[in-house]
Amino acid sequence: MSTCATASRDLDEPLAGTAATARTWLLVEQPGPWGAKALTSSHLAPEVGRALERAAEGTGVRVALIRRPGRHADCHAPPRHEVYVAHTAPGHTWVRSEVVEDPRRLLDLDFAALGAGDHGGFGTPYMGAPLALVCTNGKRDRCCALLGRPLAAELAAAGEEGAWEITHLGGHRFSPTLLVLPYGYAYGRTGAHAVKEILEAVRAGRVIAEGCRGNSAWERPGQAAELAVRTSTGEDAAGVLAVVAAEGAAPRWEVTVAHADGRRWRVTVAQGTSRPPRPESCGAALGTPARMDVLAVRQAPEGAAQEDSTGRRPDLAASPYEIPTTLTSE
Structure with a gap:
């Protein structure tokens, strides 16, 4: 079976x-x-x-x-x-x-x-x-x-x-x-x-992106966005990327990912459905589970929104955000 x-x-x-x-x-x-x-x-x-x-x-x-x-x-x-x-x-x-x-x-x-x-x-x-x-x-x-x-x-x-x-x-x-x-x-x-x-x-303080589902600190669109930045830039250092904002709502978000060095990326993430139908769990009825599709990764121009009004770099640890979403944990 x-x-x-x-x-x-x-x-x-x-x-x-x-x-x-x-x-x-x-x-x-x-x-x-x-x-x-x-x-x-x-x-x-x-x-x-x-x-x-x-x-x-x-x-x-x-x-x-x-x-x-x-x-x-x-x-x-x-x-x-x-x-x-x-x-x-x-x-x-x-x-x-x-x-x-x-x-x-x-x-x-x-x-x-x-x-x-x-x-x-x-x-x-x-x-x-x-x-x-x-x-x-x-x-x-x-x-x-x-x-x-x-x-x-x-x-x-x-x-x-x-x-x-x-x-x-x-x-x-x-x-x-x-x-x-x-x-x-x-x-x-x-x-x-x-x-x-x-x-x-x-x-060694690094993150392997292959086979990764995401960082649990972020909601699911943010997880996909951060991994997309890692994949597109080759950045593998742990603790240097944070999801600092997400605009929009399901099924489409514009997610901002910040680097500790001040760089930022805008990532377009869309919520789709996985087809054809498949069981989300053994013994469950066939379904079309939600998926996060990254449509675009764009780096912000140098100097754009890299510092706050005091001239400081963004604090990665102080960047919680919430995304209203229909996704639920199993």
């Missing part, structure tokens, strides 16, 4: 502009089985999962469960939970970690501040290997288990200390899917060799 990932690959569905959106990720270790809605259907106390969902709503924070690759004993009460909080806004990325005995402690966090990039002193700076988070939740979609779990296991066997399984990254049909922190770029249809190259690039 054909899977949603096979159909998406065979139809060459574009990856750019399909990443889950989150300026900040809150990742909570929870071994054992996960249900389709893992925050309330795992061995994490359901009332805690529901409370975390409510606390994160509308703040720019996305909560997910993680576990180490491999076989998962059905243990109900792990003595300790590794927790990571990661902010992905270019120019202000950080990852902090802490081990907690009771995840209820996380409800004391200021989620609005986390979404804005203020960790409030939580944990300590994480200085370890880049985090490679592979979606493996077969209860949401079997492709995530069939394709994601072998990838996560292979990364762990190869000695990638930052390899984890994660409950959900959206876009089952792009399995195996991967989120890499600290920079927050998501990837699809990734093999182990490609992931190793991606992680080597992250260690």
Whole structure:
């Protein structure tokens, strides 16, 4: 039987502009089985999962469960939970970690501040290997288990200390899917060799655009626009590009992408539909998922809007924007 990932690959569905959106990720270790809605259907106390969902709503924070690759004993009460909080806004990325005995402690966090990039002193700076988070939740979609779990296991066997399984990254049909922190770029249809190259690039402060779905800090039109600038210019340095504005509304936007050196680009992005119909998830009815098509990339003239009224270059970390869109995360 054909899977949603096979159909998406065979139809060459574009990856750019399909990443889950989150300026900040809150990742909570929870071994054992996960249900389709893992925050309330795992061995994490359901009332805690529901409370975390409510606390994160509308703040720019996305909560997910993680576990180490491999076989998962059905243990109900792990003595300790590794927790990571990661902010992905270019120019202000950080990852902090802490081990907690009771995840209820996380409800004391200021989620609005986390979404804005203020960790409030939580944990300590994480200085370890880049985090490679592979979606493996077969209860949401079997492709995530069939394709994601072998990838996560292979990364762990190869000695990638930052390899984890994660409950959900959206876009089952792009399995195996991967989120890499600290920079927050998501990837699809990734093999182990490609992931190793991606992680080597992250260690060197670079971003690989091939196979990239986008940076989770941006809404989906912004994700596609930033990747288009990287592809057209060859810019691979992490943390130097930011989406600073988007004019228009679905199905067409004019997105402004700024470089830390002052250059700017205007990118025309159109929302289209993927045809012919294909399953967006295994077992789902055929559909025509939205896609982000980049129609044009134009560099602004030298000196145009490169400095504000005080003569300062744009602050990449202070460039949040919101785009009204009909797209939803799976």
